[in-house]
Amino acid sequence: CFKRPFNSSIKPLIPIPKSTTKAMDKDQLKVFIDFITKGFKNVAKELKSSSSGGSTGHGSTPKESNIIPVKPFFGNDDEDLGDWIRSFEIAAEANNLTNDRKLKIVPGYLQGLAAYWFEENTDNITRWNATGYANSSFVPCFLKKFSTEEKQNMWHHQLNEL
Numbered sequence: 001c002f003k004r005p006f007n008s009s010i011k012p013l014i015p016i017p018k019s020t021t022k023a024m025d026k027d028q029l030k031v032f033i034d035f036i037t038k039g040f041k042n043v044a045k046e047l048k049s050s051s052s053g054g055s056t057g058h059g060s061t062p063k064e065s066n067i068i069p070v071k072p073f074f075g076n077d078d079e080d081l082g083d084w085i086r087s088f089e090i091a092a093e094a095n096n097l098t099n100d101r102k103l104k105i106v107p108g109y110l111q112g113l114a115a116y117w118f119e120e121n122t123d124n125i126t127r128w129n130a131t132g133y134a135n136s137s138f139v140p141c142f143l144k145k146f147s148t149e150e151k152q153n154m155w156h157h158q159l160n161e162l
Contacts, residue, residue, distance in 0.1 A: 064101065068094045075113030081146045085139060099128035103138055117145055 025031065068091040073084045088109065092102050103125070110118050118125070121141065129139035 042055060064096045066095055067091075070109050072109050072111045074111045075117065075146055081143065086144070099130075103128045114146065130159050 070088050070091045071084070073079060073081075088102075088106070097105070107118050108116065108123075125138050125141055126137060127133050127137040130137045134140040
């Protein structure tokens, strides 16, 4: 197709070095292996720290977990509301839940009347337990609804009978 042969004497702009093998001496190899080993140890420490819930020192928050389970709350007369809230708070702290996260998962632990109440009030409840926001915080609204004067009198009567 070409009238004259292709000129292969053109040299590349960047010279391509001939393959040369350079070996490390014993001391260089030891330094290299020590460096790699130290790097692996640091990665292992980071992984262990993050999986145990500790802070890694890089501004990260502890990982959410499910160490302590939470029992459901139904809103029945025989349930102790104060005990349930305390249990939920203890579990939330152990499981590294933020207040925003508590508010998102609490509906999953409410059953029966309690679930119905939350569903009816979900638009009004925007905080977990914020001081100065009792009408829009879950804990005060929940206590107000399920800790009626009648229940308090019943609990007081039961306590006196012990």
